[in-house]
Amino acid sequence: MLLHLTALSFPDWQPHFSFLDTPHANEMIALRWLHLVFGIIWIGLLYFFNLVLTPAMKQCDPKLRVKIYPELMPGAMAWFRWSALVTVFVGMRYYAIHLASDAKLAGNPALVGKWFGWWFLVWLVAYVFIYALQLPAKGILNSVWIRAVGIALVVVAASWLILALNGGPNVSNPHLAISVGGGLGLIMLLNTWGIVWRVQKRLIAWSRASAEQGIPMPPEAERLMRWNYLTARTSFWLSFLMLFFMAAASHYPFLSTVAR
Numbered sequence: 519m520l521l522h523l524t525a526l527s528f529p530d531w532q533p534h535f536s537f538l539d540t541p542h543a544n545e546m547i548a549l550r551w552l553h554l555v556f557g558i559i560w561i562g563l564l565y566f567f568n569l570v571l572t573p574a575m576k577q578c579d580p581k582l583r584v585k586i587y588p589e590l591m592p593g594a595m596a597w598f599r600w601s602a603l604v605t606v607f608v609g610m611r612y613y614a615i616h617l618a619s620d621a622k623l624a625g626n627p628a629l630v631g632k633w634f635g636w637w638f639l640v641w642l643v644a645y646v647f648i649y650a651l652q653l654p655a656k657g658i659l660n661s662v663w664i665r666a667v668g669i670a671l672v673v674v675a676a677s678w679l680i681l682a683l684n685g686g687p688n689v690s691n692p693h694l695a696i697s698v699g700g701g702l703g704l705i706m707l708l709n710t711w712g713i714v715w716r717v718q719k720r721l722i723a724w725s726r727a728s729a730e731q732g733i734p735m736p737p738e739a740e741r742l743m744r745w746n747y748l749t750a751r752t753s754f755w756l757s758f759l760m761l762f763f764m765a766a767a768s769h770y771p772f773l774s775t776v777a778r
Contacts, residue, residue: 542615549612550765552604559601561757563594566705568754572747578579586728595718606703613637613700616693623688636683641701644676645708652713652742652752669752673759676701685775695771699763706753706760708714714753717746723773
C-alpha cells in the first residue's frame with residue numbers, strides 16, 4: 519500500500535508550457551488579457567461610483583463632502599478614464615482582427631474598412647440621441663421612464679442596424695456579438711470622457727476652492743451633479759448588456775444573419 523501511494527504521488531507526466539509559434543495567436547491572447555484587466559478596473563470603478571460612492575456622499579455632511587471630494591476623485595477619475603480608453607482601444611484592435619478573419623473568408627479584404635466604418639458611424643449617431651436623453655431636464659422629460667424607454671429604443675435600433683449592415687454568410691458570431699457589445703462600450707467611453715470627466719473637473723475644482731478658501735459651490739454645481747448622475751446611471755445599466763455580448767462573443771454563439 520505504501521509503495522502504491524508513493525507511485526501515485528509522483529506521476530510520470532510533468533507540466534510543460536510553451537508559447538504558440540504564431541504571432542497572431544499570441545497577439546490575440548495579449549489583447550484579451552489587457553482588455554480584461556483594464557476592463558475590470560473601468561467597470562469596477564463604475565460600479566463603485568454608482569453603488570457605493572454616490573449613496574455615501576448623499577449621506578455626508580456638506581462640509582465634510584467638500585473636503586473628501588477633491589482628495590478622492592482626482593485619482594479615481596484618472597484610473598477611470600484611462601482604463602476606459604485602453605479597454606476600448608484594445609477592444610477595437612481585437613474586433614478588427616475578427617473583421618479581417620471574416621473578410622478573408624468572404625474573399626474580400628476591403629470589407630474590413632466597410633464593416634468598421636458602419637460600426638463606428640451607427641454607434642456615433644446613436645450616442646447623439648443618448649447624449650440628449652441624459653441631459654438634465656424638467657417636467658415629463660425628466661421622467662425616468664421617458665429616459666429609460668428612449669435609451670432602450672436607441673440601443674435596440676442601433677443594434678439591429680449594425681447587425682443588418684454587417685451581416686452576411688461568412689460573418690461569425692464573435693464579429694456580430696462584438697459589433698453590439700463593443701458599440702455599447704464605445705458609448706460608455708464617450709460618456710466617460712465626454713460628460714463625466716468634463717463635469718468632474720469642475721466639481722473637483724469647486725470643491726477644493728470651497729474646502730480651502732470657503733468659496734460656496736456655484737448654483738451650476740447642482741445641475742452638473744445631476745448630469746453626472748444620469749450619465750453614470752446610463753453607463754451602469756448599459757454595462758450589463760455590454761458584458762453579456764462581450765462574453766457571448768466566445769462562449770455563446772447565438773448570433774447569425776440570414777438572407778431575406
